[in-house]
Amino acid sequence: MSEAPTTKKVESPWRDRLSALRNLPPVLRILWDSGPAVVTWGLILRGIVAVLPIAIAKVAALILQDIADVLRGRPLPHNFWILVGTEVGLNVVFGLITHAIDYSDSLLANRYTQYVSVKVMEQASRLDLTTYENPVFYDRLERARVQATDRLGMIQQMGRLIQQVITTLSFTVALAWASPWLVLLLALGVLPSFLGETHFAFLGYAKNFRQTPAKRQMDYLRQVAGSREGAKEVKLFGLHRFFTDKFERLAHQIYVEDVELSRSKLIVGGMLGVIGTLGYYGAYIYVIWRTLGGAYNIGKFTFLTTSIQQASSNLQQVFSTVSGIADQALFLTDLIAFFEMEPTVKSKPDGHKMPVPIRSGFEFRNVSFTYPGTNRTVLHNFNFTLSPGERIALIGENGQGKTTVVKLITRLYDPTEGEILLDGIDLRDYALDDLHRHIGVIFQDFMRFEMTARENIAVGRVDQPHSESDLEDAAHKSLADEVVKKLSGGYDQILGRRFEGGVELSGGEWQKIALARAYLRDAQLLILDEPTAALDARSELEVFERFAELTLGKMALLISHRFSTVRMADRIVVLSGGRLIEEGNHEQLMHAGGLYSEMFEMQAASYR
Numbered sequence: 044m045s046e047a048p049t050t051k052k053v054e055s056p057w058r059d060r061l062s063a064l065r066n067l068p069p070v071l072r073i074l075w076d077s078g079p080a081v082v083t084w085g086l087i088l089r090g091i092v093a094v095l096p097i098a099i100a101k102v103a104a105l106i107l108q109d110i111a112d113v114l115r116g117r118p119l120p121h122n123f124w125i126l127v128g129t130e131v132g133l134n135v136v137f138g139l140i141t142h143a144i145d146y147s148d149s150l151l152a153n154r155y156t157q158y159v160s161v162k163v164m165e166q167a168s169r170l171d172l173t174t175y176e177n178p179v180f181y182d183r184l185e186r187a188r189v190q191a192t193d194r195l196g197m198i199q200q201m202g203r204l205i206q207q208v209i210t211t212l213s214f215t216v217a218l219a220w221a222s223p224w225l226v227l228l229l230a231l232g233v234l235p236s237f238l239g240e241t242h243f244a245f246l247g248y249a250k251n252f253r254q255t256p257a258k259r260q261m262d263y264l265r266q267v268a269g270s271r272e273g274a275k276e277v278k279l280f281g282l283h284r285f286f287t288d289k290f291e292r293l294a295h296q297i298y299v300e301d302v303e304l305s306r307s308k309l310i311v312g313g314m315l316g317v318i319g320t321l322g323y324y325g326a327y328i329y330v331i332w333r334t335l336g337g338a339y340n341i342g343k344f345t346f347l348t349t350s351i352q353q354a355s356s357n358l359q360q361v362f363s364t365v366s367g368i369a370d371q372a373l374f375l376t377d378l379i380a381f382f383e384m385e386p387t388v389k390s391k392p393d394g395h396k397m398p399v400p401i402r403s404g405f406e407f408r409n410v411s412f413t414y415p416g417t418n419r420t421v422l423h424n425f426n427f428t429l430s431p432g433e434r435i436a437l438i439g440e441n442g443q444g445k446t447t448v449v450k451l452i453t454r455l456y457d458p459t460e461g462e463i464l465l466d467g468i469d470l471r472d473y474a475l476d477d478l479h480r481h482i483g484v485i486f487q488d489f490m491r492f493e494m495t496a497r498e499n500i501a502v503g504r505v506d507q508p509h510s511e512s513d514l515e516d517a518a519h520k521s522l523a524d525e526v527v528k529k530l531s532g533g534y535d536q537i538l539g540r541r542f543e544g545g546v547e548l549s550g551g552e553w554q555k556i557a558l559a560r561a562y563l564r565d566a567q568l569l570i571l572d573e574p575t576a577a578l579d580a581r582s583e584l585e586v587f588e589r590f591a592e593l594t595l596g597k598m599a600l601l602i603s604h605r606f607s608t609v610r611m612a613d614r615i616v617v618l619s620g621g622r623l624i625e626e627g628n629h630e631q632l633m634h635a636g637g638l639y640s641e642m643f644e645m646q647a648a649s650y651r
């Protein structure tokens with residue numbers, strides 16, 4: 044089981060904000076991995092563009108001083124027009140590099156989004172099944188998904204920050220050179236709005252955190268009310284108003300919280316802005332005062348006032364960018380936490396390869412199992428063997444633990460107590476991938492991939508090459524070939540109605556397609572968990588006659604509620620209350636007169 048995410052109370056703004064900055068190194072790592080060359084180019088370009096403003100300001104001041112001198116009767120310096128040309132040139136370069144930065148940012152954004160999305164998908168597939176049953180995990184996954192693509196702004200902000208810091212430093216050094224008071228006045232003006240911004244950034248995060256469950260519910264309602272699956276019941280039960288009312292209640296609650304935050308941000312942010320303006324004009328008045336006192340000439344005056352304006356606006360931007368990054372870094376907490384989640388059903392490093400062929404088979408030895416997060420023991424001291432060449436049917440009433448046995452044998456979960464052995468070795472000592480490669484399972488709730496018929500079958504064997512005739516052969520064995528024959532696009536027909544040109548199949552038709560996957564896999568152990576529930580009687584009989592034929596000499600585990608199917612098994616195992624209560628072949632169990640014969644008679648009677 045994975046580490047279960049817990050709902051975190053967001054109480055300590057500053058501590059949370061600072062600790063969120065810990066998210067930055069892993070994100071920078073991801074950013075770098077997604078495109079090292081693009082990142083390097085972006086940095087070089089930003090470094091160049093960052094020092095251009097002070098160079099432009101300096102040249103402009105020199106030009107102005109020359110003009111002032113000319114107006115006072117001095118001759119035009121010989122390099123005057125060179126200075127003008129330089130200013131024009133620097134501005135042109137500035138414009139060009141800014142465009143080049145936009146271009147590299149968009150390239151990086153693209154790569155980053157793709158890279159993170161793939162990482163999220165990969166991580167999601169590594170995690171335990173239990174994790175998927177935890178609603179808190181879903182909230183986190185949901186936020187991680189959004190964060191994967193929504194944090195693009197932060198990447199640009201990080202680049203911009205580097206640029207702003209260099210520009211600010213260059214102007215600050217120039218101001219400090221003239222008078223350290225200027226720097227102090229500016230810093231005092233900007234600091235309060237920085238604190239204000241980060242504070243609101245935190246509140247925004249806390250709000251989003253609180254709202255995630257409600258937003259997830261809204262998404263669900265939107266989906267149910269607008270889905271093809273839901274349409275029939277929504278119409279017939281008149282559920283439209285019921286869903287929209289629920290949706291509107293949640294939306295209103297979110298709206299109220301959003302407005303509240305925006306309002307206080309407006310008031311406090313406005314007041315802090317006034318302090319910033321006062322700091323700026325304090326420095327400005329100081330320069331005027333010194334100039335009037337004869338300390339600076341007009342060129343220096345222009346250069347200093349430009350520097351004050353630039354340093355002030357850049358410093359302001361630095362603070363707001365840092366605060367923006369800290370804000371976004373808070374949002375990344377879930378993404379990073381999601382990447383750090385570890386599954387507990389893991390493959391042992393250097394795990395054993397699966398034996399080919401399996402010699403003594405599988406053995407459940409005193410296995411007990413409780414689903415993580417619950418306290419009901421589903422399997423109690425369960426002992427059971429499955430030998431090579433054996434076809435076993437697992438039967439029992441609903442909820443007795445049959446599917447759970449399949450989940451344990453395939454290591455989707457590990458036993459809470461006891462052990463499962465394969466050829467005498469604990470299943471946990473085998474390489475997980477290899478174990479899965481040798482087992483073909485079709486679950487009751489098998490996946491209906493809204494892709495082509497060919498892909499729906501081919502997913503049964505993606506890690507090994509297979510030919511077209513392997514695929515057709517598998518389709519023939521599962522009767523899927525008859526389904527495909529009726530499709531206008533044949534094997535290339537898209538199934539399901541999600542995508543244009545897709546065709547919906549009936550439940551039984553989908554099942555035949557899914558069964559073909561198991562046959563294509565050519566596994567040593569074939570498991571079918573109620574694979575024929577949606578098949579009509581004739582198809583079921585046909586599928587099972589084939590199954591019996593095809594699995595002759597192989598290991599097969601079959602779960603079914605239909606006794607006509609169960610009869611063909613070499614051994615029937617009856618589960619009740621998570622224990623094995625009877626086993627034997629059909630005749631033996633009928634003769635024993637236990638639960639099996641009782642259930643068999645009941646079903647037979649209903650057909651009579």
Ligand SMILES: Nc1ncnc2c1ncn2[C@@H]1O[C@H](COP(=O)(O)OP(=O)(O)OP(=O)(O)O)[C@@H](O)[C@H]1O
Pocket residue numbers: 176414417421439440441442443444445446447448
């Ligand atoms: N993921 C889960 N988390 C918690 N409990 C579960 C989970 N899956 C199954 N259970 C519980 O474990 C018990 C056994 O379930 P299982 O699916 O193995 O039964 P089954 O015999 O295959 O039933 P059915 O014939 O209805 O398919 C049930 O009571 C079920 O509620």
